[in-house]
Amino acid sequence: MSLVSGLTGFKTLTKREILRFLRRPRNTFVPPFVTNVLYFAVFGVILGDRVGEISLADGDPVPYILFILPGLVVLGAISNAFENASFSIFHGRWNEYIEETLTSPMPYSRMVAAYIVAGATRGILVGSLIAVIGAFFTSVGVARPLYLLAFGLVVSLLFASFGVVVGLWADDWDNLTMMNQFIVRPLVFFGGVFYAVRELPSPYQELSFLNPMVYMVNGVRYGFLGVSEVDPVWSLAVLTGLTAAVAGLDVALFERGYGLTD
Amino acid sequence: MTAAIDVENLQKRYEDVRALDGVSLTVPEGSFFGLLGPNGAGKTTFINILVGLVRRTGGRAEVFGHDVEDDYRRARDAIGLAPQEFNVDRFFPIREVLQHKAGYHGIPESTAGERADEVLRRVGIYDKRDTRFDWLSGGMKRRFMLARALITDPDLLILDEPTAGVDVQLRHDLWDLITELNEGGTTILLTTHYIEEAERLCDEVAILDSGRLLTVATPEELMDRGPDRITVTLRDAPATVPDLPTLAAGEREGRIEAVELDGDKLVVTATRGGLVAPDLVRALDRAGHEIVDFDISRTSLEEVFVEMTREGGGDRTAEPVAADGGELP
Structure with missing residues (x-):
């Protein structure tokens, strides 16, 4: 008998989680591909020509299709990061095969890290796929690559972490759908994906800044376009702190056995 | 010698239900130990506390001297579990499922594949290595459950109803295999509804009923009581x-x-x-x-078992007993 050490367990579970979605592209990559082609075609090309250009807080006005591209990247990234973690944990609980992991000597913190990393990986892959789709519809550059990378990473990690909580909390499939459809998507849609928040009248403009999605969308927009309605440094700091807090909650829930043990 | 399993006054309550009510038990290292009891006796709860799927309400539980909660990593590192329910990852072929299980226990990828092949051969389903669990027959599924428990080369093998619903031939194959493992030094904890299985295989058996330990004795000693x-x-x-x-x-x-x-x-x-x-x-x-x-x-062990666990017939006021049959200090 040898005491388990190192990161073998973490690497194995991360690999398992990533292979699970890579081997099922029809379930993981095709739907966001189709949806985003439609978004770009309808909102970007057909409606975008009528909307014209959008002015942000600083910098030159940008064409509408270019304006919505970062928001769609965020929407795809966070939805998929959230869905991957929540589905995988809930499905494992539902069919009880999560016990393969739970009965192992792997520390709970590494189990959580594996679910978050795998979920975030899917989020980043889907976000990248959407950016590539966007590039077929409009000429898009990356003004602040490090910011883009940092925001892409942190929003994916945040929603994968959030997905872990929901995967543990849900006791039915409807719970997962409810969280995605009635909480995540509305927040994203009111988070400045399709319009500039500063164009809203008071008090909707002020209220919008209570929506964390505004900071995520604007952070990624800053990475692509170099312009943002909020301070990107402050946004990144707050989102990083939030991610650390939710990931810490994940670990605490695993250690307590919430949703996992009797 | 350190006991493979050592529990004292182990309790588990679900609101008003006492699933385990002060069980004290010692399973010696290297033994073949049976856990018998009717449905709802607390057998699976007992096992699940050892592997961390159920949190105890009170008492102490150790595996090879390691507390199952405070030192869970060392305790779980020693255990191979074949549960009654088929809690298997259905996304991957069974060989990969075994590789994953090995990895969770810290076995590097470079050797996990070899181990997977070895245990699949050992339980006789190597030819099905690229098949997903759902496509295996009932008997093959039982064999796979044992293979998964063996992939980590455990010192303590816990088998919860390993031969439930399998045909006679497979039951004998599984008996031969676990007997061989026990002779090689692996401690076996077996729960079963087939009393013949316990009578044939076990050095000692414990009888649980309504969360209480009624007795611990060798099958011979129990039969002498009837x-x-x-x-x-x-x-x-x-x-x-x-x-x-x-x-x-x-x-x-x-x-x-x-x-x-x-x-x-x-x-x-x-x-x-x-x-x-x-x-x-x-x-x-x-x-x-x-x-x-x-x-x-x-008197058969089955008759003794039925007599002890029959409603109102068992000694429900019995004090917890030690594995050697004597009173605990």
Whole structure:
């Protein structure tokens, strides 16, 4: 008998989680591909020509299709990061095969890290796929690559972490759908994906800044376009702190056995 | 020698239900230990506490000296579990499932594949290595459950109803395999509804009922506790039960529970009938009865088990006992 050490367990579970979605592209990559082609075609090309250009807080006005591209990247990234973690944990609980992991000597913190990393990986892959789709519809550059990378990473990690909580909390499939459809998507849609928040009248403009999605969308927009309605440094700091807090909650829930043990 | 499993006053409550009510038990390293009990006795709860799927409400539980909660990594590192339910990852072929399980236990990818092949060969389903679990037959699924428990080369193998629903041939194959593992030094904890299985395989058995430990003993000791049935066929049927001093003394001492006459057959129900029978034969001979046939029917472990766990029949006020059958200090 040898005491388990190192990161073998973490690497194995991360690999398992990533292979699970890579081997099922029809379930993981095709739907966001189709949806985003439609978004770009309808909102970007057909409606975008009528909307014209959008002015942000600083910098030159940008064409509408270019304006919505970062928001769609965020929407795809966070939805998929959230869905991957929540589905995988809930499905494992539902069919009880999560016990393969739970009965192992792997520390709970590494189990959580594996679910978050795998979920975030899917989020980043889907976000990248959407950016590539966007590039077929409009000429898009990356003004602040490090910011883009940092925001892409942190929003994916945040929603994968959030997905872990929901995967543990849900006791039915409807719970997962409810969280995605009635909480995540509305927040994203009111988070400045399709319009500039500063164009809203008071008090909707002020209220919008209570929506964390505004900071995520604007952070990624800053990475692509170099312009943002909020301070990107402050946004990144707050989102990083939030991610650390939710990931810490994940670990605490695993250690307590919430949703996992009797 | 450190005990493979050592629990003291182990408790688990679900609101008003006491799934485990102060169980104290020691399973020696290297032993083949059976855990028997009717449905709802607490067997699976006991196992799940050891592997971390159920949190205890009170008491102490250790595996090879490691507390199952405070030092869970070392405790779980020693355990291979084949649960009753098929809790298997259905997304991947079974060989990959085994590789993943090995990885969770810290076995590097470079050797996990070899180990997976080895255990699949050992349980006889290597040819199905690229098949997903759902496509295996019922018997193959049971074999796979054992393979998954073995992939980490555990020091303690926990088998929860490993032969439930399998045919006779497979049951014997599995018995041979786990006996071989036990002879190689692996401690086995077995729960089963097949009493014959416990009687045949186990060094010791514990009987649980309603969350309480009723007894711990060897199968032989348990069978000695039940009454045996001695049937003596006489040449000439007597009109009444022969008046023999041996029978009277046995009844006084409590060794003989009942004496009945059924035509030419004298039926004596006695504890440890093998010790009563010679005196009975001699006494009948001295009284002038000619014996034409003689039979001792030994109490089966199953009958002892049923008697102990029958509603109202078991010793529900029994104090927790140690694995050697004695009272705990």
